[in-house]
Amino acid sequence: GVGAGSAAGPLRVLVDMDGVLADFEGAVLRGFRARFPGEPRVELAARRGFSVREQYGCLREDLGAKVASVYESPGFFLGLDPIPGALEAMQEMIHMQDTEVFICTSPLRKYEHCIVEKYKWVEKHLGPEFVERIILTRDKTVVSADLLFDDKDTIRGAELNPSWEHVLFTCCHNRHVQLQAPRRRLLSWADDWKAILESKR
Numbered sequence: 001g002v003g004a005g006s007a008a009g010p011l012r013v014l015v016d017m018d019g020v021l022a023d024f025e026g027a028v029l030r031g032f033r034a035r036f037p038g039e040p041r042v043e044l045a046a047r048r049g050f051s052v053r054e055q056y057g058c059l060r061e062d063l064g065a066k067v068a069s070v071y072e073s074p075g076f077f078l079g080l081d082p083i084p085g086a087l088e089a090m091q092e093m094i095h096m097q098d099t100e101v102f103i104c105t106s107p108l109r110k111y112e113h114c115i116v117e118k119y120k121w122v123e124k125h126l127g128p129e130f131v132e133r134i135i136l137t138r139d140k141t142v143v144s145a146d147l148l149f150d151d152k153d154t155i156r157g158a159e160l161n162p163s164w165e166h167v168l169f170t171c172c173h174n175r176h177v178q179l180q181a182p183r184r185r186l187l188s189w190a191d192d193w194k195a196i197l198e199s200k201r
Helices: 024-035 052-057 063-070 086-094 116-125 195-197
Strands: 009-015 099-105 134-136 147-151 164-171 182-188
Touching: 009 086, 024 052, 024 063, 052 063, 086 099, 086 116, 086 195, 116 134, 147 195, 182 195
Parallel strands: 009 099, 009 147, 099 134, 147 164, 164 182
Antiparallel strands: none
């Protein structure tokens, strides 16, 4: 296919971190259960909507702040487990011909621990060459690329027509979202991510 990458050199791919490379949702649930054992919680099968804080707040008003205290605590982001197949896919992608891969991640507004731990996580699990490829931004629409793999169902920002195609990475909170054609999903890293890259060349 004649994609945006064909004339303009290498194919540039952005990969989100939480929910795509690192298991944010599983760690939030485990952390919440450990810290607030008596409180009602949202099991992963019941997660709906991108914001875990919002859903917990709907369960009971004070639970939003309680769940936020889990992911705002020191060590949380560094301790996240890799999503199955993610590390292997990234190592394969970075060595593919005519392919540039970047990690594009939005830090929490309460960024104290989050930012440095994201860098440490990438170095620990993917190595120093990927640390050079971290793009930290609250607005992904202003970053130029051919593809963005991200678990957030709607990505908005200053740029109304981002250059990338957003491929929705399936996560517990978005599996019920109905995508309008021609929007696409990647069901997991075991799904055919290479075919999606090839379709853009």
